[in-house]
Amino acid sequence: PAFGLFLFTIxxxxxxxxxxxxxxxxxxxxxLLSSLIWFIAVKASDPRDEPLQKGLLIxxxxxxVLLQEAFRFLYYKLLxxxxxxxxxxxxxxxxxxxIQQMAYVAGVGFGLMSGAFSMINLLADSLGPGTVGIHGDxxxxxxxxxxxxxxxIFLHTFWGIVFFHGCEHRRWWEIVAVVVMHLAVSGxxxxxxxxxxxxxxxxxxxxxxxxxxxxxSGGSAQNVRRFVLCKS
Amino acid sequence: MITFMxxxxxxxxxxNERTSLMSAESPPVPSYQDGLQASxxxxxxxxxxxxxxxxxxxxxxxxxxxSHLGVPVREGGLENEEEELTLKYxxxxxxxxxxxxxxxxxxxxxxxxxxxxxTEKSGQLIYTPFSEDTPSVGQRLLNSVLNTIIxxxxxxxxxxxLVVLYKYRCYKFIHGxxxxxxxxxxxxxxxxxxxxxxxxxxxxxDYPTLILVIWNFGAVxxxxxxxxxxxxxxxxxxxxxxxxxxxxxxxxxxxWSAWVILGAISxxxxxxxxxxxxxxxxxxxxxxxxxxxxxxxxxxxxxxMWTVGMAKPDEAARGASxxxxxxxxxxxxxxxxxxxxxxxxxxxxxxxxxxxxEELEEEERGVKLGLGDFIFYSVLVGKAAATGSGDWxxxxxxxxxxxxxxxxxxxxxxxxxxxxxxxPISITFGxxxxxxxxNLVRPFMDTLASHxxxx
Numbered sequence: 055p056a057f058g059l060f061l062f063t064i065x066x067x068x069x070x071x072x073x074x075x076x077x078x079x080x081x082x083x084x085x086l087l088s089s090l091i092w093f094i095a096v097k098a099s100d101p102r103d104e105p106l107q108k109g110l111l112i113x114x115x116x117x118x119v120l121l122q123e124a125f126r127f128l129y130y131k132l133l134x135x136x137x138x139x140x141x142x143x144x145x146x147x148x149x150x151x152x153i154q155q156m157a158y159v160a161g162v163g164f165g166l167m168s169g170a171f172s173m174i175n176l177l178a179d180s181l182g183p184g185t186v187g188i189h190g191d192x193x194x195x196x197x198x199x200x201x202x203x204x205x206x207i208f209l210h211t212f213w214g215i216v217f218f219h220g221c222e223h224r225r226w227w228e229i230v231a232v233v234v235m236h237l238a239v240s241g242x243x244x245x246x247x248x249x250x251x252x253x254x255x256x257x258x259x260x261x262x263x264x265x266x267x268x269x270x271s272g273g274s275a276q277n278v279r280r281f282v283l284c285k286s
Numbered sequence: 287m288i289t290f291m292x293x294x295x296x297x298x299x300x301x302n303e304r305t306s307l308m309s310a311e312s313p314p315v316p317s318y319q320d321g322l323q324a325s326x327x328x329x330x331x332x333x334x335x336x337x338x339x340x341x342x343x344x345x346x347x348x349x350x351x352x353s354h355l356g357v358p359v360r361e362g363g364l365e366n367e368e369e370e371l372t373l374k375y376x377x378x379x380x381x382x383x384x385x386x387x388x389x390x391x392x393x394x395x396x397x398x399x400x401x402x403x404x405t406e407k408s409g410q411l412i413y414t415p416f417s418e419d420t421p422s423v424g425q426r427l428l429n430s431v432l433n434t435i436i437x438x439x440x441x442x443x444x445x446x447x448l449v450v451l452y453k454y455r456c457y458k459f460i461h462g463x464x465x466x467x468x469x470x471x472x473x474x475x476x477x478x479x480x481x482x483x484x485x486x487x488x489x490x491x492d493y494p495t496l497i498l499v500i501w502n503f504g505a506v507x508x509x510x511x512x513x514x515x516x517x518x519x520x521x522x523x524x525x526x527x528x529x530x531x532x533x534x535x536x537x538x539x540x541x542w543s544a545w546v547i548l549g550a551i552s553x554x555x556x557x558x559x560x561x562x563x564x565x566x567x568x569x570x571x572x573x574x575x576x577x578x579x580x581x582x583x584x585x586x587x588x589x590x591m592w593t594v595g596m597a598k599p600d601e602a603a604r605g606a607s608x609x610x611x612x613x614x615x616x617x618x619x620x621x622x623x624x625x626x627x628x629x630x631x632x633x634x635x636x637x638x639x640x641x642x643x644e645e646l647e648e649e650e651r652g653v654k655l656g657l658g659d660f661i662f663y664s665v666l667v668g669k670a671a672a673t674g675s676g677d678w679x680x681x682x683x684x685x686x687x688x689x690x691x692x693x694x695x696x697x698x699x700x701x702x703x704x705x706x707x708x709x710p711i712s713i714t715f716g717x718x719x720x721x722x723x724x725n726l727v728r729p730f731m732d733t734l735a736s737h738x739x740x741x
Contacts, residue, residue: 071381071384072380072381072693075384075686075689075690075693076690076693079686079687079690082683082686082687082719085727085730086719086722086723086726086727088730089726089727089729089730089731090722090726092730093725093726093729093730096729111733111734114730115734167686170682171682171731
C-alpha cells in the first residue's frame with residue numbers, strides 16, 4: 055500500500071521525489087546516529103549480561119525514536135528554507151509545492167525508509183525455505199511483521215503531517231503528541247510476540263492519527279460523506 | 287590473443303573526465319558556459335588476466351569517464367526568465383538523472399544477487415597486480431594502496447593522452463578508438479553476461495540463436511550510440527553498457543582495492559576538474575575555444591532536440607540536433623552539463639507556450655552526465671550488495687546516499703554554474719554510509735528484528 059501511495063501521489067512530480075529521497079536520507083542519518091550510540095553502549099558493557107542487554111536495547115529504541123523526531127524537525131527547518139527559495143524563483147510568486155504537500159511527502163519518505171529497513175531482509179529471507187518459527191517462535195512472524203511495517207509507514211506519514219502542522223502554527227502540544235505517539239508505538243512492540251499487545255494499539259493509534267491529519271489538512275466529515283456517496 | 291590485446295589496448299578510452307558545458311551554439315551566442323572541467327574517470331582497460339587460464343579473451347573496456355556536472359547555460363537577453371525556467375526545470379532534470387542512475391544500479395544489484403559469476407574471485411585485472419590474499423592486515427592494506435596508485439596513474443596517463451590527442455586534433459584517432467572500445471563492450475561483454483545469466487537460470491540456448499541475438503543487440507547498439515537513434519533506445523544502451531562495465535569492475539577488483547580506488551578516484555576527479563592546471567580543465571577549455579561539443583562519446587544525455595519538421599532555419603536546427611545527439615552518444619565522460627539550449631532558444635521568448643510547433647525544437651534543457659559516473663556509482667552499490675554480508679539494508683543505504691549526493695551536486699551546479707565533478711560528493715556519501723551501515727546499523731537492526739521491535 056505504501057508503494058501504491060508513492061506511485062499515485064508522488065511519482066508524478068519530480069520535486070516531490072526529491073523531497074521523498076531527502077526525507078529517507080534524514081531518517082537514515084538518524085538511524086545511523088542512534089545505532090552508533092547503541093553500539094558504543096553495547097561495546098562498553100558486558101555482553102553476557104542478558105537483562106542489561108535487553109535494557110540497552112530498550113534504551114536504544116527510545117533514543118532512536120527521539121532522534122528520529124529530532125531529525126524530522128531538522129528536515130522541517132530545511133524545507134522551510136527551501137520553500138522560500140522556491141517562492142523566490144517561481145514565476146508567479148507562489149511556491150509550486152505547499153508545505154502540507156511537503157509534510158506529506160516527508161512523512162512518506164521517513165515511512166518508506168523505516169519500512170524498507172525493517173522489512174527488506176525479512177523479504178529476502180522469505181524467499182528461502184518455508185520454515186517460520188520452527189524453533190518455537192510464533193508462526194505468524196512474517197505476517198505480523200508485514201502488518202506492523204505497514205502501520206508504521208502510514209503512521210510516519212500521518213506524523214509528518216501533524217508534526218509539520220504543529221511547527222507551522224507553533225502548537226507545541228501537537229509536536230509533543232507526535233513524539234509521545236511514536237514512543238508509544240515503539241514501546242508497544244516490546245510486547246512482541248504477544249501480538250495483540252502491539253498490533254492492536256498501533257492500528258488504533260494509526261486510525262486516530264489518520265483522522266487528526268485529515269482534519270488538519272482541511273478535510274471534514276462532510277467531505278468524506280460527499281466522497282463516499284459520489285456526490286459532485 | 288596477442289593482437290587482440292593490442293587492439294584492446296588501443297581501445298582504451300581516455301580516462302578523462304571532462305566537465306564542460308559546451309554550448310554548441312554558433313559563435314554569436316554568448317556562451318554562458320562555465321568552465322569545462324574535465325575530470326577523467328579512467329576506466330582502465332579491463333584486461334582480464336585470468337589466473338585460471340580460461341580461454342576467454344581479455345577484454346579491454348576502457349571508458350574514459352568524465353565526471354562533469356555542467357551548469358545550465360543560459361542564453362542571452364532573457365536571462366532572468368531563463369534562469370527561473372532553468373531552476374524550475376531543475377527538479378525535472380534531477381529526476382531525469384535519477385531514473386537512469388537508479389536503473390543502472392538496479393541492473394547491477396540484480397545481477398550481483400542472482401548470478402554467482404560476478405562474485406567469484408577468479409583473477410584480477412592487469413592494473414591491480416597486487417593480490418589481497420595475504421594473511422596480515424598491514425600487507426593487505428599496502429597491496430590495495432599500491433593497486434590504487436597503479437590504477438590512478440593509468441587513468442591519469444590516459445587522460446593526458448586524450449587531452450594531447452584532442453589538442454592536436456587527431457579526431458579520427460579518437461573516434462576510431464571509441465568505436466572500437468564500444469564495439470568490444472557491446473559484443474564481448476554482452477556475450478559473457480548473457481552466458482552467465484543463462485547458466486544461472488539453467489536455460490539452454492544454442493549457438494545460432496545466441497549469435498543472432500548478440501549480433502542484433504550489438505549492431506543496433508553501435509548504430510544507436512554512435513549515430514542516430516531514438517533517444518530512449520540510446521539511453522537504454524548507455525545504461526546497459528555502464529552496467530556491464532560496472533559488473534566487470536566489481537568482479538575483477540579485489541575488495542579493499544575497490545574501496546580505496548573509489549575514494550581515490552573521487553579525489554582525483556575533484557582535483558582534475560577544479561584545479562586550473564588539470565588536464566581535464568585544459569581539455570574543456572580547448573573544446574570551448576573551438577566551440578565544439580565535447581566528445582561525442584561517453585556522455586549520457588537526458589533530453590533531446592526533436593528535429594522533425596523544421597520550421598526553423600536549417601543550420602541552427604542541425605547544429606542543435608548535432609550537439610544534442612552528439613552528447614548522447616556513448617559517453618563515458620563523467621560530464622554533467624545541461625545541454626545548452628541552442629540558438630533557437632534565444633529568439634523565441636520563453637514565455638511562449640511550449641506546445642507550439644516551433645517550440646518543439648526548443649527542447650527543454652537536458653542535463654548530461656558522464657557515463658563514468660554511472661559506472662562508479664554502480665560499482666559502489668554493487669560492491670555493497672556483493673560484499674556487505676549480503677545485506678539489503680546496506681545496499682539501500684548506499685543507494686539513497688548516492689542519490690542524495692547527486693542531488694546536492696546538481697544543486698551546486700545550479701548555484702555555481704560551472705561544470706563540476708559528479709563523483710566526489712556522491713561517492714563520499716556512499717562510502718560513509720556503506721561502512722557505517724555495515725558496521726553499526728546492521729547489528730542494531732538485526733537485534734531489533736530478532737526481537738521484532740520497531741523503531
